[in-house]
Structures are given as C-alpha cells and as structure tokens.
Amino acid sequence: VQLQASGGGLVQAGGSLTLSCAASGLTFSRYAMGWFRQAPAKEREFLAGIIRGGGSTYYADSVKGRFTISRDNAKNTVYLQMNSLKPEDTAVYYCAADQSLHSIVELTTPDYWGQGTQVTVSS
DSSP states (O other), rough: EEEEEEEEEEETTOOOOEEEEEESOOGGGOOEEEEEEEESSSOEEEEEEEEEEOOOOOEOOOTTTTTEEEETTTTTEEEEOOOOGGGGGEEEEEEEEESSSHHHHHOOSEEEEEEEEEEEEOO
C-alpha cells in the first residue's frame, strides 16, 4: 500500500492550499481516509476524516470551518482544501487510510500512513 501526499508548500497567512493524497495497492473505496499533521516538538494531530463513500466528514475543532476533506474514488485520491491558513498550521501533513473510520477519528491509529508533505505558513 502506498499513500502519496502532495501539494504542500509555503504560503502567506490567510492563503489557501489544497493537498492531495493518491492511494495505490488497496481497494480505495473500501477505506475511510483521514488527514493528520505534526508540528515540531508536538504530537501528531487528527484533522479530518471521511467515510468510504464520502457522504460524511469529521473535523478537529482547530480546523473546522477552514479545512475541507473530500475524495474521488474514481481517482483513488483524497484531498484537503485548506483556507484561511495561519502560522500555527505549519506542520508536516499526513494522509492515512483504514477500513474503520473510528480508527482514524477516535483511535488515531490507522492501518496505513502516507509519507507527509510540508506546509509552511508565513506571517
């Protein structure tokens, strides 16, 4: 299984970025997907999760209203649209996959992790 995250970069505060995560080696439509991030000297933090069919989404309070998770099962890809970015959003962002959304949202122990993409927000 491979989860290839991309789309990170440097952006000014208030700007937007869209991250993508392309999955291979698994039946994508059978997996819930999620996004996490880890800032220096901090624990990995759950951000957003989406069920297999994409009909329901879940967000951490820290990003609710600013970030949107979506998926395209035909392209085996999950996205994270990030708006109104703040310097405190600076972190390495990871996508994750698990057959159970509970493992992503509640347990934060998904079966598979992507390699991470750096997002840096300047003030």
